[in-house]
Amino acid sequence: MMLNLLDYTIEELAQVTKLSPAYRVKQLFHGLQSGQKIDEITVLPLSVRKELSGFAVGVDIIEQFKSCDGSEKYLYKLSDGNIIEGVFMPHSYGNTLCVSTQVGCRMGCAFCASGIGGLVRNLTAGEILGQVLSVNRLKGGDNNKRQITNIVLMGSGEPLDNYDNVTKFFKLVSSADGINISLRNVSLSTCGLVENIKRLADEGFGVTLSISLHATTDETRQELMPIAKVYTISDIIDAVKYYFNKTGRRIIFEYSMIKGKNIDFFDANRLQKITKGYPSHVNLIMLNPVKEKKLDACTQKDAERFLERLKERNVSATIRRSFGNDISGACGQLRRSHLNNDNNNKRS
Ligand code: SAH
Numbered sequence: 001m002m003l004n005l006l007d008y009t010i011e012e013l014a015q016v017t018k019l020s021p022a023y024r025v026k027q028l029f030h031g032l033q034s035g036q037k038i039d040e041i042t043v044l045p046l047s048v049r050k051e052l053s054g055f056a057v058g059v060d061i062i063e064q065f066k067s068c069d070g071s072e073k074y075l076y077k078l079s080d081g082n083i084i085e086g087v088f089m090p091h092s093y094g095n096t097l098c099v100s101t102q103v104g105c106r107m108g109c110a111f112c113a114s115g116i117g118g119l120v121r122n123l124t125a126g127e128i129l130g131q132v133l134s135v136n137r138l139k140g141g142d143n144n145k146r147q148i149t150n151i152v153l154m155g156s157g158e159p160l161d162n163y164d165n166v167t168k169f170f171k172l173v174s175s176a177d178g179i180n181i182s183l184r185n186v187s188l189s190t191c192g193l194v195e196n197i198k199r200l201a202d203e204g205f206g207v208t209l210s211i212s213l214h215a216t217t218d219e220t221r222q223e224l225m226p227i228a229k230v231y232t233i234s235d236i237i238d239a240v241k242y243y244f245n246k247t248g249r250r251i252i253f254e255y256s257m258i259k260g261k262n263i264d265f266f267d268a269n270r271l272q273k274i275t276k277g278y279p280s281h282v283n284l285i286m287l288n289p290v291k292e293k294k295l296d297a298c299t300q301k302d303a304e305r306f307l308e309r310l311k312e313r314n315v316s317a318t319i320r321r322s323f324g325n326d327i328s329g330a331c332g333q334l335r336r337s338h339l340n341n342d343n344n345n346k347r348s
Helices: 010-017 022-033 046-054 125-138 163-173 194-203 218-224 233-247 265-274 300-312
Strands: 060-066 072-077 083-091 094-098 102-104 119-122 150-153 186-190 208-212 251-257 280-286 317-319
Touching: 010 022, 060 125, 072 125, 083 125, 094 125, 125 163, 163 186, 163 194, 186 194, 194 233, 208 233, 233 251, 251 300, 265 300, 280 300, 300 317
Parallel strands: 094 150, 150 186, 186 208, 208 251, 251 280, 280 317
Antiparallel strands: 060 072, 072 083, 083 094, 102 119
16 A cells, blocks of 8 residues: 555654755655645655655545534545545534544444445554545645644544554644644544543543443343453443543433433433443444335334433433435444446535
């Protein structure tokens, strides 16, 4: 695979490119962090740009889909030809980009499209950063003008199954020389890889931790998420308490409401116990349809009753607004894409 220039800090870039004098490295770095490709960084002499042409830079946006709710889905092409997806969501407080961390995923959750076909490969730090920088630029930003203010690692892939690249991405995206997005505005969502949750806590990045819970008993969770056979809900509770104690960050739980599976009276009781003793919030999500999967969403009425029950038990919870359903860009609908073979999508 080609080396990707976005994989590097400014110091590493100097070594990899062997550019001199030092201000040339700075010019290159700032151009890259603005989302420019090498031939667009015209402060660099043509000869230098030619020397660098053997490197890859980030990812390329090759298609865009616009939802009627204001969100947008992108297809990004990687330097080896793989295609991944991501979603832009405008909010009153800023703009959130949902990024992918792997091509495919090996977690195999029963409701999610991202794992269909398994894991193809990890994304590098530069390929994750590249998603942010290309959309930032598309929206008129550069490395001094942020059009993306919030990032959620909730696209395809399990971020804690790609720990080193994801944490390198955290360093790069929050770098003062770069786009400098505060890690307080970054959320990492995980199906619950307990050892790496603790490692993340110890390394002090301080990102918001979201746990994909989706069930209140190990039995039901195992039915929905193979990883539940490795880590129990009790292991997860220990890990999130550890995360809170180290970082002071409130824990978020993602909970997709599935007809007949996980939203009865007893689930409400157990969810109260699971979330007790540390600050947390439960994001209830209506299960989004994935055509290969057999599970159904609950009704709006059932969802509201479950929310009421949680509130009666003093569990902080909301039903999360869903984005991008009409462009297959909602939670769990992102997948490995193929060009011209994507009949799930309508072109904008
Ligand atoms: N692998 C990570 C990151 C994915 S984030 C994780 O498991 O957290 C995507 C979120 O959408 C996760 O909470 C995931 O469980 C949820 N999800 C997956 N499929 C879904 C579906 N069909 N409907 C609603 N949410 C879904």
